[in-house]
Amino acid sequence: MSQELAEIWVYLAREPLAALTATLLAWMAGLRLQQWSGRHPLANPVLIAVALLAGGLLLSGIDYRAYFAGAQFVHFLLGPATVALALPLYRQWRVVRRSVLAITVSIVFGGLFSAASGVALATLFGAAGDVTASLAPKSVTTPVAMGVAERLGGLPSLTAAVVICSGIVGASLGPMVLTLCGVTDWRARGLAIGTVSHGIGTARALTVNPTAGAFSGLAMGLNALATAILLPLLWHLILGS
Amino acid sequence: MIGAITALLICQLAGELVSRSLHLPVPGPVLGMIMLLIGLLVRERTHGTGGQAPEALEGVANALLGNLGLLFVPAGVGVVLYGPLLARNWAPIAVAVLGGTVLAIAVTGRLAQAMLKRFG
Numbered sequence: 001m002s003q004e005l006a007e008i009w010v011y012l013a014r015e016p017l018a019a020l021t022a023t024l025l026a027w028m029a030g031l032r033l034q035q036w037s038g039r040h041p042l043a044n045p046v047l048i049a050v051a052l053l054a055g056g057l058l059l060s061g062i063d064y065r066a067y068f069a070g071a072q073f074v075h076f077l078l079g080p081a082t083v084a085l086a087l088p089l090y091r092q093w094r095v096v097r098r099s100v101l102a103i104t105v106s107i108v109f110g111g112l113f114s115a116a117s118g119v120a121l122a123t124l125f126g127a128a129g130d131v132t133a134s135l136a137p138k139s140v141t142t143p144v145a146m147g148v149a150e151r152l153g154g155l156p157s158l159t160a161a162v163v164i165c166s167g168i169v170g171a172s173l174g175p176m177v178l179t180l181c182g183v184t185d186w187r188a189r190g191l192a193i194g195t196v197s198h199g200i201g202t203a204r205a206l207t208v209n210p211t212a213g214a215f216s217g218l219a220m221g222l223n224a225l226a227t228a229i230l231l232p233l234l235w236h237l238i239l240g241s
Numbered sequence: 242m243i244g245a246i247t248a249l250l251i252c253q254l255a256g257e258l259v260s261r262s263l264h265l266p267v268p269g270p271v272l273g274m275i276m277l278l279i280g281l282l283v284r285e286r287t288h289g290t291g292g293q294a295p296e297a298l299e300g301v302a303n304a305l306l307g308n309l310g311l312l313f314v315p316a317g318v319g320v321v322l323y324g325p326l327l328a329r330n331w332a333p334i335a336v337a338v339l340g341g342t343v344l345a346i347a348v349t350g351r352l353a354q355a356m357l358k359r360f361g
Binding site: 023024026027030044045046049050053054057058064067068071072074075077078079080081082083084085086087088089090091093094098099101102103105106107109110113114117118119121122123124125126127128131132135138139141142143144147148155157158160161162164165166167168169170171173174177178180181182183184185187188189191192193195196197199200202203204206207213217221224225228229 | 246249250252253256266267268269270271273274275277278281282292294298299301302303305306307308309310311312313314315316317318319320321322323326327330332333334336337338339340341342343344345346347348349350351352353354356357358359360361
């Protein structure tokens with residue numbers, strides 16, 4: 001009997017089926033909790049699903065790499081989904097084209113401000129140099145952020161974790177913050193969320209308002225471009241290293 | 242539907258090839274997004290489709306983007322790998338992530354709203 005169980009366990013651990021099912025179940029639980037809470041901003045489905053799965057891995061002692069071997073099929077879809085952001089952008093193209101200057105300035109300045117504020121706060125609270133460098137690109141989408149962190153002398157793996165956390169914080173608190181600050185223009189709301197909280201913020205913006213979603217996707221892409229080019233330049237200019 | 246999925250993958254693949262061969266700092270999928278956008282705009286110019294993307298492409302894009310959050314979950318669970326590293330530096334990281342993100346969203350939102358009002 002116990003040998004049979006062990007065989008089943010080996011099967012489940014080896015095939016992607018269990019990891020995929022668990023990922024989808026955790027996501028559905030996240031959506032359900034979000035609904036129950038009356039769409040409370042803190043009940044973010046990404047946060048809930050990640051917490052459930054991370055807790056499950058830690059409790060069961062399953063290695064993250066074993067989990068990811070299955071869940072990578074979901075992860076893979078991030079690429080095509082990023083390409084698909086061209087569609088909401090295309091739908092809003094007339095609106096976007098009218099405000100190219102305002103959009104570009106907001107995204108570039110917002111992206112640099114986000115990096116600067118993260119670095120300043122971390123320095124103030126006594127972070128080591130490599131930790132500070134890892135925090136600088138926290139607003140851009142993970143692959144870009146990891147590359148930038150490496151060029152600044154940071155730790156790419158720490159950056160990956162920080163980027164995800166910033167995305168979840170922005171997606172959960174961002175809409176409240178914007179309302180408190182009196183930002184009612186859906187275009188501006190989308191730009192702010194996408195610039196600071198990349199894809200995770202965009203995921204939320206898309207579910208709230210199509211205009212905000214399109215602008216958020218645009219901001220994510222443009223900020224990735226601006227940060228990747230400008231941040232290493234400014235970093236070396238300012239720190240002179 | 243298969244055609245639409247193939248179109249997305251071709252754009253991503255082309256983006257990866259350009260990004261890697263020219264050593265660009267921008268990830269392939271972001272370049273793929275720009276390529277698809279240009280493709281749609283060119284199609285509009287030549288076919289006169291009046292701002293309407295192909296129906297199948299709309300369907301696949303809506304399915305993917307309607308659950309975009311799900312796609313971040315596997316990478317997000319990777320935070321467990323960095324537990325000790327995060328724990329050692331928890332204070333500056335927490336302040337920078339929480340404070341920095343909230344502050345940057347407020348500033349970017351106000352700036353964007355003012356810029357859009359002034360310059361259209």
